[in-house]
Amino acid sequence: MAILDILTYPDSRLREYAEEIDNFSSPELQQLIDDLLETMAALPACVGVAAPQAGYSLRLLVIDCGNGRKPPAQHHGQLVVINPDILHWSGTDIGREGCLSLPDYTGNVVRAQSIRVRFQDRHGQEQTLELEGFEARVMQHEIDHLDGRLFTDRIVSRKTDLFQRKNRL
Amino acid sequence: MVARTTQVLFETGCNIADSSMTRLGGEFTVMLILQLPLSLNSAALAERFQALAENMELTIQVQPLSAEQAAATSSANSLQSATLSVLGADQPGIVYRVTQLLADQQCNIIDLYTRVLGPAHQPIYSMVIEVEAPSEIDLQQHLQPGLTQLEALLHVEIHLRLADSSLM
Numbered sequence: 001m002a003i004l005d006i007l008t009y010p011d012s013r014l015r016e017y018a019e020e021i022d023n024f025s026s027p028e029l030q031q032l033i034d035d036l037l038e039t040m041a042a043l044p045a046c047v048g049v050a051a052p053q054a055g056y057s058l059r060l061l062v063i064d065c066g067n068g069r070k071p072p073a074q075h076h077g078q079l080v081v082i083n084p085d086i087l088h089w090s091g092t093d094i095g096r097e098g099c100l101s102l103p104d105y106t107g108n109v110v111r112a113q114s115i116r117v118r119f120q121d122r123h124g125q126e127q128t129l130e131l132e133g134f135e136a137r138v139m140q141h142e143i144d145h146l147d148g149r150l151f152t153d154r155i156v157s158r159k160t161d162l163f164q165r166k167n168r169l
Numbered sequence: 170m171v172a173r174t175t176q177v178l179f180e181t182g183c184n185i186a187d188s189s190m191t192r193l194g195g196e197f198t199v200m201l202i203l204q205l206p207l208s209l210n211s212a213a214l215a216e217r218f219q220a221l222a223e224n225m226e227l228t229i230q231v232q233p234l235s236a237e238q239a240a241a242t243s244s245a246n247s248l249q250s251a252t253l254s255v256l257g258a259d260q261p262g263i264v265y266r267v268t269q270l271l272a273d274q275q276c277n278i279i280d281l282y283t284r285v286l287g288p289a290h291q292p293i294y295s296m297v298i299e300v301e302a303p304s305e306i307d308l309q310q311h312l313q314p315g316l317t318q319l320e321a322l323l324h325v326e327i328h329l330r331l332a333d334s335s336l337m
Contacts, residue, residue: 048337068335096252096332106332108252134333141337160282160297163250163332 257325
């Protein structure tokens with residue numbers, strides 16, 4: 001197990017489209033999943049990490065809204081998400097996001113309020129989950145990392161929606 | 170105007186640490202935080218700007234800042250931030266009443282931006298305020314009752330958005 005170093009903008013690896021995973025029995029993959037989970041747990045108020053943030057261009061992310069500053073009343077706890085696909089979304093909401101890879105800023109980002117997402121777990125089993133609110137937001141933010149996208153790409157106005165972080169964590 | 174101003178800064182070896190530039194009506198304002206080279210003081214910089222000010226009819230003010238005054242994030246850890254957006258029919262007193270409530274609740278305004286939208290006979294007033302407050306205050310609890318009262322009083326919509334400091 002290891003706590004991984006997180007890449008920060010403008011590292012060009014954050015801009016790559018990550019590759020699909022098909023070999024679920026690989027010890028390297030299982031090790032990377034454990035390392036991502038340990039990294040998420042070790043960083044204060046960290047609710048999600050995507051593999052590309054740690055320099056691995058793979059469609060893999062981990063989420064746990066229970067680690068947040070103000071955990072939502074309902075969430076799915078720790079999730080290991082591989083090759084995710086958003087099947088359906090509804091509603092939109094604006095919320096403030098902070099990113100490990102952009103540590104000096106937070107931004108107001110429009111996201112779908114609820115999503116249905118299909119993915120494979122760490123054993124390759126297909127799962128489908130309905131996520132809402134903050135947890136849906138975190139999932140969309142992490143999936144963006146798999147596509148080489150950062151939340152600043154979704155900011156409408158740098159004047160009213162991007163903020164310098166007051167207390168760097 | 171921006172090009173001419175920054176040309177002087179480039180030629181004198183000044184570094185732009187932070188900036189805010191905006192047009193209001195027919196007036197354009199530039200605010201810059203600069204790092205000066207050791208060979209230049211603020212009086213000398215002001216002198217370099219004199220010709221430009223006369224040519225382009227600009228008002229230029231140069232004011233020395235201490236390192237602490239120049240740093241935006243000096244009082245870091247003890248603060249939280251939030252955004253307040255106000256939208257509704259234009260009328261006297263919107264800015265005063267909202268900012269008075271913020272002042273009463275120890276919220277410091279960092280940025281305030283207003284715009285009048287919609288047709289002239291039916292103006293819609295839009296205001297976005299970024300505030301800072303001591304982190305021990307529960308902002309939602311402190312501000313929401315007052316904001317709800319103001320919504321009813323002023324017939325506007327007010328949304329308070331706390332900066333969730335979770336990281337993704």
